[in-house]
Amino acid sequence: MIITQMDSFGKDKLLITLDEEISFCLYQKEVHHLQLEPGAELTDTLYQEIRKEILIPRARKRTMYLLEKMDRTEAQLREKLRQGRYPEDIIENAIAYVKGFHYVDDLRYAESYVRCYSQSKSRRRLYQELVGKGVPRDLIEQALEEEYETEDESAKIVRWLEKKHYSAEEADPKQRQRMYQFLLRKGFRSGDVLRLL
Numbered sequence: 001m002i003i004t005q006m007d008s009f010g011k012d013k014l015l016i017t018l019d020e021e022i023s024f025c026l027y028q029k030e031v032h033h034l035q036l037e038p039g040a041e042l043t044d045t046l047y048q049e050i051r052k053e054i055l056i057p058r059a060r061k062r063t064m065y066l067l068e069k070m071d072r073t074e075a076q077l078r079e080k081l082r083q084g085r086y087p088e089d090i091i092e093n094a095i096a097y098v099k100g101f102h103y104v105d106d107l108r109y110a111e112s113y114v115r116c117y118s119q120s121k122s123r124r125r126l127y128q129e130l131v132g133k134g135v136p137r138d139l140i141e142q143a144l145e146e147e148y149e150t151e152d153e154s155a156k157i158v159r160w161l162e163k164k165h166y167s168a169e170e171a172d173p174k175q176r177q178r179m180y181q182f183l184l185r186k187g188f189r190s191g192d193v194l195r196l197l
Contacts, residue, residue, distance in 0.1 A: 001042045006031070015085055018042060024055055025085045051090065059086045059094035067103050074099075074106055075134020106135050110143035118147050122156065125187025157188055157196045168197060 005017040009025050016036065017023040026036075034050070036042065059081060066072060066080055074095060081091045098104045110130055117126060123144055130140045166179050176197055183193045 001044070001047060003036060003038055003040050003042055006036070006038050009085065018047070022087060023085060024050075024087055024090075026050070026054065030054065055086065055090050056093055059084075059090045060097045062086075063094040063098050064103070067098060071109055071112065072104065073109050073134045074104055077104060079134075107139045107142060109133075110135050110139050111146065114143045114147045119156070119159075120186070122153055122187035122189075124189065128187070153188060153192055154196060157183060157192060160186065161196065166197075171197075 001018040001022070003016060003018060004020045005015075007015045007017075009015040012028050013025045014028055014031050015023055015025050016031070026034075034046070062081065062084060063077055066077060072080075077095060077098070078091055081094060086094070095104070113130060113133075114126055117129075121129075127140055127144060130143075131137065160183060161179070164179065164182070166175070168176075171179070180193055180197060183197075184190065
């Protein structure tokens with residue numbers, strides 16, 4: 001394999017491209033130590049050594065660090081590792097590594113998220129937000145079903161109306177419109193909101 005390109009990546013890293021298709025990052029001191037330079041040939045043995053000794057442990061460590069700060073979905077972890085320019089097979093290795101310890105679990109993430117925000121957001125809003133975080137749709141449905149077995153959307157709208165001290169008898173059209181918009185932003189369906197207003 002030929003090193004076709006070496007570009008700066010961040011403060012002290014270089015993005016190394018092999019045969020114009022494989023790319024990965026190394027620190028400048030590692031590049032210097034390995035005596036890598038543009039146009040030089042990288043033997044398969046050295047490439048496998050770089051993968052085994054540097055890239056795989058680094059990707060795993062990065063994934064663990066990301067999970068240490070906060071719970072994340074698989075999709076969020078993959079995106080963070082792609083931003084670090086790790087090759088796809090190394091990303092998959094790192095994800096499999098943390099999954100092996102049950103450190104990443106999209107169903108657990110969805111259940112926790114729904115539990116945390118179910119009092120203030122509608123079911124539809126929670127669904128949309130979890131889709132945006134890369135949680136598979138079947139896991140979102142499962143998490144929502146478990147949380148919403150006992151409570152319907154109407155009860156939540158009523159709680160918001162009470163919290164905002166809204167009275168249908170005393171509200172003028174402007175207040176009614178403001179409350180309507182507020183509840184729509186929370187993700188409640190228009191028909192449910194109008195019926196309860």
